[in-house]
Amino acid sequence: MSAASPGAFGPRREPFSVTVVSRSELSRCAPWLSTFTDQRKDYRYYEILNDTLQSDFEHRYFVIVDNHGRVRAIQPFFLVDQDILEGLGPERIYWISLIRRFYPRFLKLRALMVGCSAGEAHLAATDTLPVDIVAETLSNGIVAQAKSLKAQLIVLKEFPSRYRKALHCFVQRGFARAPSMPMTKLDIGYDSFDAYMTKALKSSTRRKLRKKLAATADISDISMSVTDDATSFVDEIYPLYLQVFERSKMQFEKLTKDFFCQVGQRMSDKVRFFAWRRGNVLVAFSLCMVQGDSLYAEYVGFDYAVALDLHLYHYVVRDMISWGISNGYRWFRSSGLNYDPKLHMRHRLDPLDLYVRHTSGLANAIFGLALPWIVPARYDATLRLFPDYQELW
Secondary structure (H helix, E strand, O other): OOOOOOEEOOOOEEEEEEEEEEEEHHHHHHHHHHOOOOOOOHHHHHHHHHHHOOOOOOEEEEEEEEEOOEEEEEEEEEEEEEEEOOOOOOOHHHHHHHHHHHOOOOEEEEEEOOOOOOOOOOOOOOEEEOHHHHHHHHHHHHHHHHOOOOOOEEEEEEEHHHHOOHHHHHHHHEEEEEEEEEEOOOOOOOOOOHHHHHHHHOHHHHHHHHHHHHHHHHOEEEEEEEEOOHHHHHHHHHHHHHHHHHHHOOOOOOOOOOOHHHHHHHHHOOOEEEEEEEOOEEEEEEEEEEOOOOOEEEEEEOOOOOOOOOOOOHHHHHHHHHHHHHHHOOEEEEEOOOOHHHHOOOOOOEEEEEEEOOOOOHHHHHHHHHHHHOOOHHHHHHHHHHHHHHHHH
């Protein structure tokens, strides 16, 4: 456990301090088992990431302690070497790439990221410690904590926009806010997928979607199954996941086979694996999670030898939405990227924010001005077409 840093004053001016612990030390922190229980990605999900993504990230945990030595809240974070221009594309960083021939780590910084290494972040509030106190406590000492961990950059990674008021204390301490690539959400409160198409989509979109779905209509040997544990066929899933991952222009976390096994085994109440087979061959899968009235599409995989010709993306989305409707879910939520089909299917944007600060005051003054211009969300032309695009900013 690291040395404590000064925190904030909570209700009744109770002082708090912040320490850092590792995964092995969490067993001594009783509140951990109730962390994020109101979210689909609760404490178990963070443990799974810690256990299965060790080669890419150093997972740690901020522990908020009161003046009686009691642990009151635990906020996950991780350390990673981050290219701050990642996602802009080679055409926008041509001159930077020339510099990196001689200085490979130019604008690549060790970063302390508060949040989740595979998904959006939340503040680890408790019944006795509200989000504003958690945020205030963390913001007071986080620069010193970052320096002690030899991190040059501090990032609050992908916090939903509803936290903007609580996280304003970070802005007051020199953090700049900018949009991350947003999630999306679709109202599926209809009797069926056909009813959704009829009532929610434009006639031109309906025609195009039905044409794409017709590509598989005559293929009788495609079948879908749903399970909460994919361990028995993870060797089939993983190559399809890698096909999608390697085609993505933006890459951050690279999941492992062990992740796909553990997330089903340890979180069967919140995980659903959808699998599509053509005969006996797996051609697509989706890892989804459920929480409340929402079905979340987290990760997908496709066999691109057939996926494009068969328009499997639309086939898969149709089946997931139909399953969600039949199981009583009201919202279909999706992770970022691949926005064009979501735009036409009438998704709405679900904004996620980045809060970023350099530990050097001088460098931070420059970085704060540059941040809004180096985030990929600014340059995604499709995002600008969404009617709620301005909510990102």
